[in-house]
Amino acid sequence: MASMDVVPVSSDHNAVQGSDQADGTKDGVSGVVEVLDLEEGEAQKSFYSKGSVIMMVIFSGLAIGSDGYNAAVIGNVELLLAILYPESLTSSIYTRLSNAFLIGMIVGMLMFGVVADQLGRKTGAVATTALLVLGIVLSTAAKGTDETGMFWMLIIARGIAGVGAGGEYPVSGAGAAEASDENKGMRKHRGFMFAMIADLSASLGYVFGGLVPLLLLLCVGQKKEKYDLVWRLSFALGLIPPVSIFWFRYKMAVSTAYRKASMRRQKVPYLLAIKRYWRPLLGASSTWFLYNWIAIPFGIFSGTITNRVNAGDSLITNLGWGVVINCFYIPGPFIGGYLSDKIGRRKTMALGFAMQAVLGFVLGGAYHKIVPIFPLFVVMYGVFLTLGEVGPGSTVVLASSESFPTAIRGQMMGLCSAISKAGAAIGTQVFIPITSGAGDQGAFLVGSAFAVLGALIAFFVIPDVGRRLEDEDENWKKYLEENGWVADWGDNETKDPRGVVINQRSS
Numbered sequence: 148m149a150s151m152d153v154v155p156v157s158s159d160h161n162a163v164q165g166s167d168q169a170d171g172t173k174d175g176v177s178g179v180v181e182v183l184d185l186e187e188g189e190a191q192k193s194f195y196s197k198g199s200v201i202m203m204v205i206f207s208g209l210a211i212g213s214d215g216y217n218a219a220v221i222g223n224v225e226l227l228l229a230i231l232y233p234e235s236l237t238s239s240i241y242t243r244l245s246n247a248f249l250i251g252m253i254v255g256m257l258m259f260g261v262v263a264d265q266l267g268r269k270t271g272a273v274a275t276t277a278l279l280v281l282g283i284v285l286s287t288a289a290k291g292t293d294e295t296g297m298f299w300m301l302i303i304a305r306g307i308a309g310v311g312a313g314g315e316y317p318v319s320g321a322g323a324a325e326a327s328d329e330n331k332g333m334r335k336h337r338g339f340m341f342a343m344i345a346d347l348s349a350s351l352g353y354v355f356g357g358l359v360p361l362l363l364l365l366c367v368g369q370k371k372e373k374y375d376l377v378w379r380l381s382f383a384l385g386l387i388p389p390v391s392i393f394w395f396r397y398k399m400a401v402s403t404a405y406r407k408a409s410m411r412r413q414k415v416p417y418l419l420a421i422k423r424y425w426r427p428l429l430g431a432s433s434t435w436f437l438y439n440w441i442a443i444p445f446g447i448f449s450g451t452i453t454n455r456v457n458a459g460d461s462l463i464t465n466l467g468w469g470v471v472i473n474c475f476y477i478p479g480p481f482i483g484g485y486l487s488d489k490i491g492r493r494k495t496m497a498l499g500f501a502m503q504a505v506l507g508f509v510l511g512g513a514y515h516k517i518v519p520i521f522p523l524f525v526v527m528y529g530v531f532l533t534l535g536e537v538g539p540g541s542t543v544v545l546a547s548s549e550s551f552p553t554a555i556r557g558q559m560m561g562l563c564s565a566i567s568k569a570g571a572a573i574g575t576q577v578f579i580p581i582t583s584g585a586g587d588q589g590a591f592l593v594g595s596a597f598a599v600l601g602a603l604i605a606f607f608v609i610p611d612v613g614r615r616l617e618d619e620d621e622n623w624k625k626y627l628e629e630n631g632w633v634a635d636w637g638d639n640e641t642k643d644p645r646g647v648v649i650n651q652r653s654s
Contacts, residue, residue, distance in 0.1 A: 204326070204340050206392045207319040208348035210276070213388035214312035215352020216359075217283065218248055219473075220385065221305065223360040223466055224378045230462075231374050235294035240302075247302045249572060251282075251309020253565045259314030260561020264554065265412055267641055268322040268405060271557070272396040275314035276389045282308025287383040311389075313568075316544070317561035319344065324548040324556070325402035328616045337614065338492065338545060342484025345544035346536055350476035357473060359384055361466040369463065400643040408620035410554040411638045419630055420555055423623075427550035430609035431543065432563040434496060436570035437601040438539035440577075441503070441594045475529035479536020492542045492549070493609045499538010500602035506531050507595030514588040539601060543567070549612050552623035554634075 225244065228236050236244075255275065263271035285304030291297035323344055327337045360381045367373035405411075421428070479499075486495040510517060510527055517524050544560075551559040581590050612619065627634060 202395070204323060204344055206395050207323045208344045209388045209392050210272075210315050210319050211345055212348035212352040213279065213385060214252075214315050215349035216356045216388075217279070217308055217312055217352075217382075217385045218252075219353040219356025220360065220381050221245065221248060223357055223469070224381055226462060226465070227360070227374045227378045230371065231378075232294050232298075235298060240295070240298050243302050244298065244305065246572070247305040248309035248312070249568055251306040251311075252313030253568050255310035255313025256316055256561040256565040256568070258310070258561075260317035260558040262314070263318045263321055263557030263561075264409065264415075267401065267409075267411065267638065268318060268325070268557075269396065269399040269401070269641070271314060271318040272322065272399060273393075275311045275318055276393050276396055278311030278314070279308055279389050280311075280386060280393075282306070282311055283382055283385050283389075287379050287386075313564070316564040317557040320544050320548045320560045320564075321553075321556045322399075322402070324545070325404040325553065325616065328404055329402070334614055336488055337549075338487030338495075338542070339484035341545040341548075342480040342487060342541040346483070346540045347477065347480035350473065350480065350536065350540075353476065354470055354473045357466050357470040361463065361470060364463060364466070401638055401641050404553045404616050404620065405638055407637050408553040408617075408624070409638050410634050410636070411640070413634060415555060415558070416627065416630075416632050419627065419632065420559075423626055424551055424555075424559065426608060427546070427610055427612075428559060428563065430604055431547040431550060432566040434500075434539055434601050434605050434609065435543040435547065435563055435567035437500075437597050437604070438535065438543055439567045439570040440574035441597055441601070442535060442571070442574075472529070472532070475532040476536050476540070479533045480541050482533075483537040483541025486537070487542055487545065491611060492546045493605055493611055496538045496542040496546065496609065497602045497606035499534055499536075499541070500598045500605060501538075503531060503534040503538065504595045504598035504602065506534060507591050507598060511588050511591030511595060514591060535598075539605070546609055549614075549616070550610065550619075552620045553616060554620070554623060554636075 259271050259275055262274065282304050286301055286308060289297050289301040289304060291300055327333045327340055360377060363377040363380055367377060483495055483499060510531060517527060547560045547563040548556060578590055581593055
């Protein structure tokens with residue numbers, strides 16, 4: 148059989164151009180792909196649309212899961228670095244090392260939101276993957292003329308990795324939303340798919356961020372002289388997901404939505420955009436901010452748990468309890484994803500926030516009675532974490548994606564996600580004085596109060612939007628036309644991978 152250039156494109160399907168449109172599918176099935184060998188002219192038909200969407204979901208999930216791993220692993224690596232370099236790892240170096248990835252993520256979110264809209268999803272996807280890989284390689288190989296020099300190289304490398312990881316949010320979020328819009332059946336389950344992409348994958352990344360160093364320590368017999376190997380391998384193993392998806396991303400095709408409704412390489416009317424979309428922008432960014440702000444108690448209460456079992460003197464037990472606590476995040480995306488498709492994004496987010504607030508007030512109010520019953524405290528605290536994933540954890544990325552038109556989707560998502568990371572940074576700083584003044588009980592009560600605020604914003608500010616992305620694209624076009632703005636819509640320049648021609652019907 149003749150060789151074929153069969154490309155596992157994300158469901159970013161290219162609209163057929165020219166005479167190819169005349170030979171559309173006649174079997175009534177949406178998204179049939181005709182793969183042609185350009186040299187020998189043989190043709191083969193396969194039902195590609197649904198499979199390509201699923202692939203986009205899987206690979207986007209791997210990308211964001213990789214980001215979760217690389218964000219989480221540094222906290223566990225720092226435990227080893229503190230033992231190996233007690234004098235060089237000063238408080239200022241420790242803070243810079245902890246913040247480098249976060250700052251890089253904020254830069255990446257803002258920068259690649261623009262790249263994804265102006266240069267295309269594929270360009271953004273390839274660039275973010277390359278930067279993440281570069282950052283991980285430099286982190287693994289960090290060296291210096293002295294220990295302080297090594298730490299500075301590690302700080303810079305983590306910042307580079309953070310830029311790539313942060314860029315994944317607007318790139319994968321916009322790309323996955325448009326992929327799921329290619330097929331009516333997949334569009335119906337977009338809420339569940341996004342919960343798997345954006346929430347479950349990130350949660351699993353955090354679990355493996357603690358599990359991998361733990362297993363490596365066990366493999367080397369917990370020998371201190373092997374700690375250097377452990378922390379470098381912990382970084383290096385983070386290369387597996389981004390490297391494994393690089394070829395797929397390089398072979399991505401352009402989505403129908405981007406082909407038809409992008410404003411590629413054009414000036415964007417930001418004032419008009421804010422005037423029209425201020426409400427979803429405010430709702431999505433503030434709820435995402437609050438979600439990250441509330442999620443900070445994990446770092447605080449994991450210490451409470453390890454102290455309850457006298458784990459403070461054992462590095463292995465500390466890492467083990469961190470893995471156990473992170474596992475409580477995992478059930479949330481399944482519940483939240485299901486509810487998101489059944490009752491809508493806005494109601495699911497508000498419900499999760501509200502239930503988390505109720506349980507948080509119970510934990511805070513009866514804290515001193517619950518903590519002595521250690522298994523009860525662990526379970527209730529675990530459910531508290533789960534509820535956060537049921538609501539905002541499963542819906543914030545999707546709400547930030549569906550609410551905006553294709554032309555500015557990446558930039559709006561990038562802005563919302565950057566604001567959310569500011570919530571994480573501010574929450575870290577604010578919780579420290581709260582726990583110092585009011586203890587863990589006060590942190591629960593304050594966190595629950597913010598959950599109430601999140602529920603109110605989700606329910607009253609975030610609008611219900613249609614599931615068809617094309618509808619908002621058309622509304623955006625009409626809005627700009629009414630305001631005298633002329634644009635050249637769509638992408639007619641970018642070429643899809645060689646040999647791929649897609650015949651599809653609108654669904």
